[in-house]
Amino acid sequence: MTKLPQFHAAKWDEPVVMAMGRPGARGQLFPSPEPEVMDAAGPAPIPAAMVRRDRPDLPEITEFEAQRHYLHLSQMTLGMMGVSLFGTCTMKYNSKTSEFATWRPELAEVHPYQHPDTLQGVLSIIHEFDTILRSLSGMDQFVFQAGGGADAAYTMTAVARAYWADRGLLGQRTEMVTTIQAHPCNPATAAAAGFRVINLPLEENGYPSLDALKAAVSDRTALIMLNNPDDMGIYNPEITEWVKAARAVGALCFYDHANFNGVMGKLSARELGFDACMFMLHKTFGAPKAGGGPAVGAYGCTADLAPYMPAPIVTRTCDVYALDEGRPKSCGKIRELWGNVPQVVKAWAWARAMGAEGIQTASDISVVANNYMDHRLGQIPGLAKSNPGNRQRRMEMTRWSLGPLHEETGIGTVEFANRMADYGIDPWWMSHEPWIVPQPFTPEAGELWSKDDIDRWIDVVAQIAKEARETPDLVRTAPHNQPIAQVKGAVFDDPAQWAMTWRAYLRKRAGAGAGAGAERGAA
Amino acid sequence: MATSHPSQRHPHPRRAHPWMANSAPGVLEGMLAEIGAASVAEVFEQIPESHFRKAPLDLPPQLASEMELKRELVTRLKRNANCEDNLSFLGAGVWQHHVPAIVDEIVGRTEFATNVWGSYQSDHGRNQAWWEFQSQLGALLNLDVVQLPVYSWGCAIGHAIRMAARLTCRAKVLVPALSDPERLSVIRTYCQPAGMAGAIEVVLVAADPTTGRLDLSDLRAKLGPDVAAVYFENPAYLGTIETAAADIRRAADTLREVLK
Numbered sequence: 001m002t003k004l005p006q007f008h009a010a011k012w013d014e015p016v017v018m019a020m021g022r023p024g025a026r027g028q029l030f031p032s033p034e035p036e037v038m039d040a041a042g043p044a045p046i047p048a049a050m051v052r053r054d055r056p057d058l059p060e061i062t063e064f065e066a067q068r069h070y071l072h073l074s075q076m077t078l079g080m081m082g083v084s085l086f087g088t089c090t091m092k093y094n095s096k097t098s099e100f101a102t103w104r105p106e107l108a109e110v111h112p113y114q115h116p117d118t119l120q121g122v123l124s125i126i127h128e129f130d131t132i133l134r135s136l137s138g139m140d141q142f143v144f145q146a147g148g149g150a151d152a153a154y155t156m157t158a159v160a161r162a163y164w165a166d167r168g169l170l171g172q173r174t175e176m177v178t179t180i181q182a183h184p185c186n187p188a189t190a191a192a193a194g195f196r197v198i199n200l201p202l203e204e205n206g207y208p209s210l211d212a213l214k215a216a217v218s219d220r221t222a223l224i225m226l227n228n229p230d231d232m233g234i235y236n237p238e239i240t241e242w243v244k245a246a247r248a249v250g251a252l253c254f255y256d257h258a259n260f261n262g263v264m265g266k267l268s269a270r271e272l273g274f275d276a277c278m279f280m281l282h283k284t285f286g287a288p289k290a291g292g293g294p295a296v297g298a299y300g301c302t303a304d305l306a307p308y309m310p311a312p313i314v315t316r317t318c319d320v321y322a323l324d325e326g327r328p329k330s331c332g333k334i335r336e337l338w339g340n341v342p343q344v345v346k347a348w349a350w351a352r353a354m355g356a357e358g359i360q361t362a363s364d365i366s367v368v369a370n371n372y373m374d375h376r377l378g379q380i381p382g383l384a385k386s387n388p389g390n391r392q393r394r395m396e397m398t399r400w401s402l403g404p405l406h407e408e409t410g411i412g413t414v415e416f417a418n419r420m421a422d423y424g425i426d427p428w429w430m431s432h433e434p435w436i437v438p439q440p441f442t443p444e445a446g447e448l449w450s451k452d453d454i455d456r457w458i459d460v461v462a463q464i465a466k467e468a469r470e471t472p473d474l475v476r477t478a479p480h481n482q483p484i485a486q487v488k489g490a491v492f493d494d495p496a497q498w499a500m501t502w503r504a505y506l507r508k509r510a511g512a513g514a515g516a517g518a519e520r521g522a523a
Numbered sequence: 524m525a526t527s528h529p530s531q532r533h534p535h536p537r538r539a540h541p542w543m544a545n546s547a548p549g550v551l552e553g554m555l556a557e558i559g560a561a562s563v564a565e566v567f568e569q570i571p572e573s574h575f576r577k578a579p580l581d582l583p584p585q586l587a588s589e590m591e592l593k594r595e596l597v598t599r600l601k602r603n604a605n606c607e608d609n610l611s612f613l614g615a616g617v618w619q620h621h622v623p624a625i626v627d628e629i630v631g632r633t634e635f636a637t638n639v640w641g642s643y644q645s646d647h648g649r650n651q652a653w654w655e656f657q658s659q660l661g662a663l664l665n666l667d668v669v670q671l672p673v674y675s676w677g678c679a680i681g682h683a684i685r686m687a688a689r690l691t692c693r694a695k696v697l698v699p700a701l702s703d704p705e706r707l708s709v710i711r712t713y714c715q716p717a718g719m720a721g722a723i724e725v726v727l728v729a730a731d732p733t734t735g736r737l738d739l740s741d742l743r744a745k746l747g748p749d750v751a752a753v754y755f756e757n758p759a760y761l762g763t764i765e766t767a768a769a770d771i772r773r774a775a776d777t778l779r780e781v782l783k
């Protein structure tokens with residue numbers, strides 16, 4: 001066993017920024033416009049009907065106070081600076097070299113409507129990255145407009161609509177077929193795009209049977225959307241038969257390649273028969289997503305589908321890069337403009353820094369490391385692997401269950417997650433819905449973490465399992481070493497107890513207590 | 524399984540990679556020994572042999588050293604002309620802003636700028652920063668409910684329109700004819716093509732050619748009990764101020780009655 005980490009998070013006992021400062025204090029001053037501008041704009045540039053009468057109730061603090069407050073917040077954020085084996089999200093090193101490069105004026109201060117001749121640098125990066133993804137997937141064209149993995153799935157549904165509309169069959173091809181083990185964004189985006197969703201249940205091997213798929217697809221199927229391997233770490237070995245069955249009825253086949261890390265350089269979506277796929281650049285390709293984005297879902301497809309992609313596409317002719325907006329069959333925009341370009345640049349930098357050799361090594365490491373982790377987790381009493389009937393080695397992550405330990409001690413996956421934070425370890429990912437095993441958790445080692453990091457993580461899990469048996473209240477009441485106490489989920493059912501803004505908080509608190517009238521009047 | 528397995532066609536790395544701790548010599552072999560696997564190929568046993576890719580990877584040369592990577596990044600990016608060296612009045616949804624230096628410091632903090640999502644137990648600071656962001660927008664907008672940003676301006680409109688359609692059980696939205704074409708295209712994507720079960724019809728409201736504002740008579744003519752929402756912007760797409768916002772609101776309000 002490695003030495004268990006001694007950890008305590010920073011805790012700055014200060015109010016939220018909305019309650020800070022003093023009237024009239026300023027963190028930024030703005031120069032007044034030049035006299036010529038003032039003259040041209042006139043005394044009242046905003047017409048009276050639209051002028052705001054009240055002043056926004058914003059914090060009035062100095063520049064230093066703003067800096068200090070937000071640095072305190074960053075210090076109260078673990079942000080994977082311990083060990084995070086957060087499955088389904090593939091934790092990577094996010095290179096500062098590429099981060100800082102994207103802050104340079106040559107990228108941060110360019111405009112997408114500049115003439116492409118003045119943007120050859122960034123266009124060459126986007127184009128080269130497109131060719132890198134083509135090689136990794138076998139597809140013919142990529143586009144980076146989608147703002148995340150789910151948005152790339154949505155891109156697929158929009159492309160499918162345009163494809164079927166072009167054939168006059170949109171009224172007939174109304175269904176999307178997937179499995180309950182696909183990421184929820186697949187059925188959700190298909191439904192948002194207007195398709196009826198058919199969700200296949202899993203069978204004993206951990207995936208639906210080929211017969212179930214064959215029964216579900218027909219001349220009404222517009223497309224199928226699949227990920228493989230799935231979050232259990234199980235690879236559906238019948239995937240090529242699935243694709244054949246779908247293609248036999250004319251349906252399009254989309255590969256959600258979010259779980260690409262373990263198969264990078266090993267599988268080609270195209271060779272498996274898929275028409276299109278997506279990669280998450282903020283996951284597999286080393287771009288940070290900073291919690292909630294900006295992110296990029298790279299969408300790629302065959303030449304047959306390429307005319308239906310959202311525009312613009314970056315093209316290259318005789319070493320000159322250009323933007324192709326004139327695509328008459330295009331499905332239309334998924335988002336405005338080109339996508340989150342700084343993230344594309346970081347992903348390109350990741351792929352260049354890794355190279356073919358590094359990418360292959362990374363997938364080797366991530367699958368070997370996950371199997372090493374499985375091996376060690378299997379020795380902790382009370383933990384159970386999903387699909388015990390499948391005795392083959394798992395891919396880059398494995399769905400585990402705390403079911404037996406929970407039955408024995410009453411301590412489950414949420415309590416574990418709370419307690420992990422006390423050791424400076426990011427709480428684990430549990431599972432997407434539906435929970436297929438009781439008390440699930442899903443670790444993924446990836447290629448970033450050292451064997452020592454992985455050992456430390458497992459030792460913490462073993463320690464919490466021990467605590468669950470010996471000092472369960474310690475676990476039940478965790479976290480203890482974090483800036484906040486345990487979040488009680490039940491309050492989210494009662495709108496009187498939560499607020500999404502300081503305004504709402506003041507109003508609800510005033511409504512609940514004395515002096516309600518006065519405060520409400522002020523708000 | 525032999526080492527000629529398709530998962531093993533690539534050469535072994537000659538040197539450890541700075542971004543992969545377990546690429547140091549011997550580590551992988553150590554883990555394989557502990558799990559009782561004879562080779563890396565063995566851990567890929569779920570994948571049928573015929574599924575492994577046949578086309579070799581064809582990627583540009585590796586830039587494993589930070590020095591090479593930085594040189595390539597900077598060389599390429601310098602081929603862009605930028606709006607710091609050149610005066611630019613390009614806008615249409617992307618405007619040059621002054622960004623306070625401490626913003627760069629804060630958003631660059633590695634605790635924030637990683638690919639972790641951020642559990643509430645461990646990342647309280649991130650969650651508080653988000654909540655404060657919502658609160659400050661709430662103060663600017665005088666709104667009680669503000670969420671974290673969605674993908675883009677057009678996507679936010681798309682979500683709002685689909686919500687309005689669900690709330691009202693109506694399938695038509697009025698949008699200014701003088702709209703950013705990119706945004707309008709995103710709106711159409713969200714509204715689905717005509718003929719689909721969930722399609723929402725996008726009807727364009729004419730602009731007053733002299734002021735750029737919405738043509739109120741055209742608006743009134745198109746407003747009917749089948750309209751789920753009216754969308755307009757301030758400032759409008761061409762930079763004018765829509766002074767009749769209250770009138771537009773009142774016109775739309777008359778339709779709310781129908782809902783009750």
Ligand SMILES: Cc1ncc(COP(=O)(O)O)c(C=O)c1O
Nearest residue numbers: 088148149150183185227256258
């Ligand atoms: C398999 C899979 N598909 C799609 C997504 C959605 O990606 P995003 O969160 O970028 O929208 C995820 C997210 O982790 C995923 O694991």
